[in-house]
Amino acid sequence: MIRYFIFVPSPNVAEGHQHKNAFLMADVAGSRVITEDELDSTTLGLAICEILGDERLLAEMSQRALNAAKPDASAEIAKHILSLVKENS
Template sequence: MQIPSPNDAEGHQFQNASLMADLAGSRILTEDELDSTTLRNAIKDIIDNDLLMAAMSDRALQAAKPNAGAEIAERVVALVELASVNA
């Protein structure tokens, strides 16, 4: 469930939430439609539907980048090393 803030610059949170919805099948609720009832209903719609939950799970696994943290760290280290060589 994605709940993007409407207060960010240029709607970046909504754009990111939309990307996750497209890639991984997550759901978006905007803050103006968000209350305890809409959140409960959105979650209930998912957990009460085994096929939907399985499809969302499959899409999330396909979109996952399990080594993303390590890859980012390697790139940061490489940039730091490059900067120190060029300093």
């Protein structure tokens, strides 16, 4: 399965969380970030064409996203919460 991401973070979120997370994903997983003020059909179209038109880039982005993935994250979080509840009861 091929995985790649283009993020358009909202500037209207407290403390710029979406902006920070989008650029973190760009660093970690090779995602593309287009800020809302840069976003238009041309910019988005160019980003999509760049990614889909370059097999090496597409494979690299996919692999980096898979390497960064934490598929068991929700189970790990639940276990940690239950251990905290157990400690406090």
